[in-house]
Amino acid sequence: MDDKVKELLEKLRTGAVNVGAAAGSTLREASARAGETIEITKLNMKIFDLNSEINQNMRKLGEIMYATHSGGVVNETELDALLCDVDDKRSEIKQYRERIRDMKKTTVCPMCGASCSRGDRFCRKCGADIG
Numbered sequence: 001m002d003d004k005v006k007e008l009l010e011k012l013r014t015g016a017v018n019v020g021a022a023a024g025s026t027l028r029e030a031s032a033r034a035g036e037t038i039e040i041t042k043l044n045m046k047i048f049d050l051n052s053e054i055n056q057n058m059r060k061l062g063e064i065m066y067a068t069h070s071g072g073v074v075n076e077t078e079l080d081a082l083l084c085d086v087d088d089k090r091s092e093i094k095q096y097r098e099r100i101r102d103m104k105k106t107t108v109c110p111m112c113g114a115s116c117s118r119g120d121r122f123c124r125k126c127g128a129d130i131g
């Protein structure tokens with residue numbers, strides 16, 4: 001075979017491999033991003049549910065307060081349980097919000113799919129230019 005033809009074939013082959021690798025990494029990156037978006041949506045739904053539950057507790061707490069004002073007998077166990085429940089749910093929401101913040105701070109390397117910080121110039125794993 002002619003050397004020039006060989007060279008051309010080799011070039012085409014290398015080009016095809018590179019295109020294939022790029023397509024693969026774009027897909028990987030896209031699916032990693034999609035997974036991240038789904039995870040953030042799930043966390044936001046959990047936060048929404050927790051907020052609804054907190055609102056219900058707040059309503060009950062308001063009723064207890066009014067009952068006290070009206071001279072009713074306060075069930076202190078119920079009162080404590082409601083207050084603690086609100087505390088727990090608020091700290092749970094805080095954790096979810098932090099997780100969402102952390103996820104939004106990260107990006108995915110287009111070459112190897114590793115998770116990197118948004119401000120990174122190069123991938124921490126493979127060194128690819130991601131800036």
Ligand SMILES: [Zn+2]
Pocket residue numbers: 109110111112113114123124125126127128
């Ligand atoms: Zn990488």
